[in-house]
Amino acid sequence: MKAFLGTGLLGANFVKAMLRKGVQVQVWNRTLSKAKALEVEGAKVFENIVDAVTGVDVIHLTLKDDDTVNKVLEAASSGFSSGVTIVDHTTTSRQGAVERTKHWKARGFTYLHAPVFMGPPNALESSGNMLVSGDQQVISRLEPALSEMTGKLINFGPEEGKAAGIKLIGNSFLISMTAGLSDALALAKAQDIDPAAIAALFAEWNPGAGAPARLDKLREGDFSKPSWELDMARKDAGLMMSAADEKGVRLIVIPAVASQMDSWIAKGHGSDDWSVIAKDNL
Template sequence: MKAFLGMGLLGSNFVRAMLHQGETIQVWNRTSSKAKALEPYGAKAFDNVAEAVHGADIIHITLKDDATVDEVLEKASAGLQAGATIIDHTTTSAKGAIQRTAYWKSKGFIYLHAPVFMGPQNALESTGFMLVSGDQSVIGKLEPELSKMTGKLINFGPEEGKAAGIKLIGNSFLISLTAGLADALSLAKAHHIEPQELLTLFNSWNPGAMVPGRLKRITDARYNEPSWELNMARKDAGLMMSAAKEADADLTVIPAVASLMDKWITQGHGTDDWTIIAKDSL
């Protein structure tokens, strides 16, 4: 029998998928109505978190942050059965994941941090990506359980906390991507271009496909083989900022990147590939 703590959009759909697979699930949420909403699907909801984990050999959690995870697990501890396994899908700090792994091990329990790149629909459909790292014998035993929940389980090796760090890195890229789209929409507005026309562009031209190659160029430091010279990229950034200023449109990302470009141009790298702006990040 399993327990699941945290019935947000992700957690509730994980539970629905588990129930569809014939699992017996006890659920808890701070707002009890969200847990009780899973009862028509076959879950058993509890108001008390210690009662929710009672009798469960595996406890999944999807909560807000490190502090919430620590608080909820401490309250649940009175109901944990000996040797129970805690699988935490919360996006947390790497430091927190490392500390919790050691702490719960000292108490006689298994704690594994397994963050995900999955939306609610992915959780319901058991698609998407789940990340793990740490004790490989633990991961090996839990792999069948975890693989049922996601399209792909990615194991980053024995280092505790690495999965947490990689999840944050991935989220940083998603945040940057959305900020870049905000700039693109502002620039489109400045040029009287409708958002639908941007969709037409990106439905045909997928810049995301360039990410692996772009990252390899940066990590290989192939800046002297330009596909787009820094001087030319900076010229285009200038055109973007001028158009936005004339239309009284806001740009967030481009001005900051332009300043970074200026730094490298001043250092004599104007004819290098523009990806040199990432050199100091290595």
């Protein structure tokens, strides 16, 4: 028997997938109507959170943040069965995951942070990626069940909280990518180019395919053999900003990057590879 706390878009589809595999699931959500919607799927819904976790072996969570997770678990704790396992899929801070692992272990319970790169459709289809790290015996015990929830379970080793940190790193890239796409659309608007042309470009040329090689170059830390000189990249950034300014279009990413470029050019790195702007973070 499992419990699921937090039945928003992601949590609800995790529950549906479990139910369709024949797993009995008790659910709770702060907004009761969201949990009630799962009754037609076969979930057992509880208004009282203590009742929702009573008698279960594993408790899954998909909530908002560290504070919400802490409050929800504390509120539910009087209903925990001896030795219950808590699997938290919430995106939280690394320190929060470390502290909760220690806190609940001291109280006789197992807590595993298992954040995901999965949208609601992935949760329903059991596809996507789930991240774990920490006690390898715990992970080994839970791996069969967690693997059924996702397309790929990625184990980052014994370090507590590492999975939480990796999730934030991945999300930072997703945020940056979306902001970059926003700038691409802004430049298209400024130059009277149909956004469909951007889609056509990316259908033929996938800039994301170069990310692993770019990351390797950054990790190597040698910027003396440029494939794109910083001076030239800064010239192009200037063209972008001028095109946007002429039409009163706002760019999100490029002005901030251009400022970093100017700083490194002033330090004498204009003929280095433009990725030298990341040097201080290596």
